[in-house]
Amino acid sequence: MPELTHIDDHGRVRMVDVTEKTPTQRTAVAQATVHMAAETVERILSGSISKGNVLETARIAGIMAAKKTADLIPLCHPLKLTHVQVDFFPDASGRVIRIESKARIIDQTGVEMEALTAAAVAALTLYDMCKAIDKAMTISDICLLEKTGGKSGLFSRPVDRP
Numbered sequence: 647m648p649e650l651t652h653i654d655d656h657g658r659v660r661m662v663d664v665t666e667k668t669p670t671q672r673t674a675v676a677q678a679t680v681h682m683a684a685e686t687v688e689r690i691l692s693g694s695i696s697k698g699n700v701l702e703t704a705r706i707a708g709i710m711a712a713k714k715t716a717d718l719i720p721l722c723h724p725l726k727l728t729h730v731q732v733d734f735f736p737d738a739s740g741r742v743i744r745i746e747s748k749a750r751i752i753d754q755t756g757v758e759m760e761a762l763t764a765a766a767v768a769a770l771t772l773y774d775m776c777k778a779i780d781k782a783m784t785i786s787d788i789c790l791l792e793k794t795g796g797k798s799g800l801f802s803r804p805v806d807r808p
Contacts, residue, residue, distance in 0.1 A: 675790070
């Protein structure tokens with residue numbers, strides 16, 4: 647297992663020094679899944695939630711969250727994002743909406759935390775906008791699906807790993 651990069655030789659927390667790293671194009675894809683009643687999925691898709699357009703509001707929240715990741719997660723580097731995308735994959739029969747976020751940069755460090763933050767906050771926003779009609783919703787499967795670039799290269803989540 648690789649060494650933890652946020653811990654120094656004395657066990658103290660530190661921000662990783664990326665000064666000498668070469669900027670490269672880096673991408674990350676993350677997801678979150680919101681489980682809910684079939685009626686909730688149908689109401690979201692039909693636009694009959696009283697708080698407004700749930701998916702577009704959650705999309706904006708996810709993009710905004712990606713841009714604020716360094717303010718939310720200790721030791722994350724502030725990054726100049728070049729692209730953030732949040733998409734929704736509803737399945738009324740499965741009673742879920744899967745959220746997928748993508749983030750891209752040309753920088754000295756990875757963009758995984760930005761993609762994960764976008765997916766998580768989009769899911770939380772979806773929950774917030776629908777909790778009045780479905781308090782039993784759950785959020786699960788927040789994970790990194792893929793990342794490219796940097797020293798460690800390509801990562802794709804194995805299909806046999808939940």
